[in-house]
Amino acid sequence: MLHHKRMPYRRLGTLLLTAGMLSALLTGCGKNKDGDYPGSSKGDVIATYKDGGKVTATEYDKYAAAQAFTSPDKAMYMQIEELKENFVKQYIVSKVLAPQISDADKKTVNDGVDEFEKQLKAELDGASGNQLKSYLDESKLSAGDVAKIYKHDYSFRLYYINKVNELKPNVTEDELKAQYDKDPSAFNVATVRHILIKATDPTTQQTVRTDEEALKIAKDVKAKLDAGGDWNALAKEFSEDDGSKDNGGLYENAEVNGWVQGFKDAANTQEIGVIGDPVQTEFGYHVIKVESRTATAFDKLTDANKDTLKSVVAQTKTGDFLTAEQDKLGIKVTLPAPAESPSASPSASPSVSPSASAK
Known part of the structure; x- marks a missing residue:
């Protein structure tokens, strides 16, 4: 019950680099098509990046609103004007990288989306359905939009996990000790x-x-x-x-x-x-x-403890990698003056989420 831990991400300023950004129809790698994303053809352009990529205000708003179904905390932070620029940049990074997952992972994602859609339909047909429908209408979201956004959230999570697992074997004993020394009490x-x-x-x-x-x-x-x-x-x-x-x-x-x-x-x-x-x-x-x-001294750590430390170090290195990828994209964000935004959110939402975790 108390072991309820979310996957940690690299901090950019005061933000966590989250596990998902926006949905794509995952067909191959390389340059993504902005038209694959809900709302990408509507609204003012608020960001541009390498090779003619762009993000519109409508696209971002749909993405932010859809987070209330799977990541309520994230949805709340995304409405804070001072944090939006960082979220837009993170969103763009995932638009570029999420399509690069393997075919096997794409199948895993598609299976997860099928289950999510079933649960979403059950919620909409259930006792809280009218409230959820009102939220969708207010946010100008369709159930299909929410499913697509969930699909990309899941895809980027798998991309992130794969990168962490790729870097874990290269973590050195000195790096483990340095990470342990940051908070020895974590192993009490x-x-x-x-x-x-x-x-x-x-x-x-x-x-x-x-x-x-x-x-x-x-x-x-x-x-x-x-x-x-x-x-x-x-x-x-x-x-x-x-x-x-x-x-x-x-x-x-x-x-x-x-x-x-x-x-x-x-x-x-x-x-x-x-x-x-x-x-x-x-x-x-x-x-x-x-x-x-x-207390547990470093030389008394179990293999499981050391694996936890390896994951933390690898997550930090993955964050550094994603930040470097972000820098390569030449992102330019131009947000409009702050405007009042709706504060409504669904009080009940599908609880399905990707079960994969970095190990």
Whole structure:
């Protein structure tokens, strides 16, 4: 439950280089056709790049709006005027590189798109269908547009993963040690108990209760524990973490690096044996007690630990590669003056996403 980690990307300024940009009909490699992209023939041109490539305002807006179905956080950041130029550049990089995936990967993508379209249709035909249809209409998106954009998101993710895996074997021991030294606490091993009170379901993005309501319940649970309440009984009654609620909220001798950031930070910093104040993560609020914590020296890392470090180093090198590719494209971005944009987003969306991950 708590091992909900998104694939990390190279930061460009304050942005993550995300795994997908816009959809293409993946037919071969080389120069892409701007006409393959939803909205590419409409609106003012906001960016140009090598060999006559261009991006229009309509094209970008459709892409940004479609992200609400699969990457709500990204969709929110894409509406921030100060960040748009970087997102446009990243978008262009993926337009050029995504078509270069192998035929085998293209088949994987097509199979994934088929499943996505089925889930999207089910959502549109379901209880939240009218709201989703309204969002599509407001955003001037068709279901086909969303599927095409998803297709390219998935394609570029596979391109990214392949590049990471290509670079991993060349990572040196010195590079591993340098990466480890940046955050040795990432490899701490801890035993913790916790009780989770959800605010939002991170899989469906459905609101379970308000943050205020979740925090109040978490504080009440902490008070019960502070007064001598039984972890087993209270976890069964209140916790919404299916992975630990029937075990007194216990995670025993676990590597903190596998947990989401807020939970990991608490496991690394809370006083041992003391029930801390509720900690917020993307799952909701956690009442946490750290029962033990042990550091892991570099020479004691497991093969799995070293593989994790290799992936991080390779991801950084992949980010450098993508930045270099971006520089080669001669991108020129000319955005209009900031204008008010719609803030609506679908409250329910298909949860299907590419299952591949860099290893």
